[in-house]
Amino acid sequence: MRDSSDKTPIWKAIANAVRGDLAEGRYAVGDKLPTEAALADRFGVNRHTVRHGISVLVEEGLVRTRRGAGVFVAATPTDYPIGNRVRFHENLIAAGRRPEKRMLALDERAATIGEAQALQIEAGDPVCAYHGLSLADGQPIAVFESLFPLLRLPRITSALSETSSVTQALGIAGIDDYTRASTRLTAVRATATQALLLQVSEGDPLLRSSSMNQCAAGAPVEYGRTWFAGDRITLTL
Amino acid sequence: MRDSSDKTPIWKAIANAVRGDLAEGRYAVGDKLPTEAALADRFGVNRHTVRHGISVLVEEGLVRTRRGAGVFVAATPTDYPIGNRVRFHENLIAAGRRPEKRMLALDERAATIGEAQALQIEAGDPVCAYHGLSLADGQPIAVFESLFPLLRLPRITSALSETSSVTQALGIAGIDDYTRASTRLTAVRATATQALLLQVSEGDPLLRSSSMNQCAAGAPVEYGRTWFAGDRITLTL
DNA sequence: CTTTCCTATACAACTATACATATCTTATCA
DNA sequence: TGATAAGATATGTATAGTTGTATAGGAAAG
Structure with a gap:
């Protein structure tokens, strides 16, 4: 040779x-x-x-x-635009990829102090916690946890159990339209569980997005945190 | 490093x-x-x-x-090992959970008779009282109150205001190492304040740990009382 | 001599697949 | 209604294959 x-x-x-x-x-x-x-x-x-x-x-x-x-x-990184209207599915479809969402947990519990502050509710108020995994073309892209105020959206849990689409579930719960009020981004290291779900190595950098969506009246309807696999997603503003 | x-x-x-x-x-x-x-x-x-x-x-x-x-x-609680060296953070990290500590109050006052006895000081001697909330994975696990003898550790209050870690604060105050001299456990009912902080119902059972830590020379440096949410923590000896 | 490249071996960790065995569910019949 | 059988579901076990890691050593170049 x-x-x-x-x-x-x-x-x-x-x-x-x-x-x-x-x-x-x-x-x-x-x-x-x-x-x-x-x-x-x-x-x-x-x-x-x-x-x-x-x-x-x-x-x-x-x-x-x-x-x-x-x-x-490996797949090539996907560009993922962020604006005041962020819809995961639509963005990925526009990019020509096949999106998928897998529910990991859906339960109702009391809000922590920080969560209550984000949702502008009282600590201890009931919230719906939606934990899941987002994939594109079968490859895990992000893990997310969305919190919904149950006092404002009493039917959100059952709605989410029927449809995996947050937009649709909010529609069922009476929110026809919502906009992103704020988005905060930081880089964090993957925990063991996150690494497992995202199929990366523990400690690998993740892009953490903390966002708040509000209804037309201005009241917070969703407080979401998403951890993107840094090497598969590029967020563009 | x-x-x-x-x-x-x-x-x-x-x-x-x-x-x-x-x-x-x-x-x-x-x-x-x-x-x-x-x-x-x-x-x-x-x-x-x-x-x-x-x-x-x-x-x-x-x-x-x-x-x-x-x-x-078969059972739901979290294991929480107790030895002669008890470090809340390290125990939880070893258990794969994300520990967190929130300071609720930090002030200096005179020791009561019982507290003075525990710390082997004179009643009325000044002590530093550190009141806080411990969480694991965002869920409140315990409320605690730690007392430090100010005559032995004059700088402990400022140290605690800088770091939430008791170990680090004691290090700043000149105590490089300390060991748990005694631990006493009892079950009590949650007061209204404790129930609110721990997100349990008033009257729910709490596991109360009363502990004394001493420096290498044998002098008491911390008298701590911790109230664990009983349905979330199991202490193992 | 030291460093780099490559070989060789062994074991650990995880995957893939198949099959055995116990339990649960459902359809069917008396 | 109740019993039974069949099929689906779920855990237990076994075997082989693949990547990850550690150790040791030889050969060539600086």
Whole structure:
């Protein structure tokens, strides 16, 4: 494979070869690459050398590894515009991706002091907590938790249990239109649970969006926090 | 230095997540948890990994499995180990929960007879009283009141106003290390104020811990009383 | 000599799949 | 109404495959 004039390391040559396969479109997004053992056999090298090459592609964001499963072609980051009307589904559909929302938990409880302050209610007032996972093309994009004031929206819990769409649920609950009153963004590190749900590594940076939506009358109807996988989403203002 | 990117195994993260659901009261005793397959789907992992995590909860006695039927809640509280070194934050972090502390009041006053006896000072000697609220994952866990002898620790009040960590404040005040000399536990009924802070009903049972911490030389440096929400915390010795 | 690259081995962690076994649900029949 | 059987559902067990990590060592270049 190598002649005397070839001074590029084997691991780099392997990275280039696999990157070339990806560029040629031999694999689609989500496809599984040959196993490390198979690649090592094909190139006639040790598995560690293959791993070194693949690690380059991981750094570049081209592929993603899943222990026990294999190496998979990663998706390209999605642009996600933010304005005063933010609708997750519509944004992703506009970007040509297939959105999906998975409910993780839906329950009613008492608001904490901070939550009460955000929703302009009294601490201890009942709220509806909607915890879920957002995906695009089957790949997890964000985890979110939305809080709704139950005293203003008594039927929101049952509405959410019927439709996963927040917009529709608010409509059922009597809110025909709402606008984003504020959005705050920070970068945080993924907790173990968040990392698990988003299929990233613990400690990886997440983009945390804290937002407040209000009805036409100006009363807060939703206090939402969303943690985006930083390497799969780019928020644009 | 502080960059400790601890890697939590997936099975442990799942155990922590489910334990958190139990502690938050999302399931009642006897309720059936989601099936292993459902949990595996939710977290995007293999069923075996979920089983590993659940086996931890079985060991802890929180859940019980019935072949062919499902996994059922056996108990709901959070474990909270107590030794001769008790650090609220570290215990909760070790349990996979997100601890938080809110200061409610910080002032200096004269010690009562009982407090003076506990701190081995003279009645009427000045003490620093630190009143606060401890939370885990946003849920109030306990209210506490810590007393510090001002004649031994003149700078403790200003130290506590800068950091919410008792350990750090004692360090600023010159106490590098301290150990728990005694712990006494009783069950009491929640007063109206305590019930409001802990988001329980007035009269609900609380676990009252009365503890004394001493410095390396053996002199008392803190006399603390903590009222735990009994349905959210179980102290293990 | 030290560093880098690569090989070699072993084990841990997680996945994938299949099948066994216990329980629950539902349809059916007397 | 009640009993029974069949099918669906859920946990228990087994086996093999794949990536992650640790350790050790040889070969070549600076």
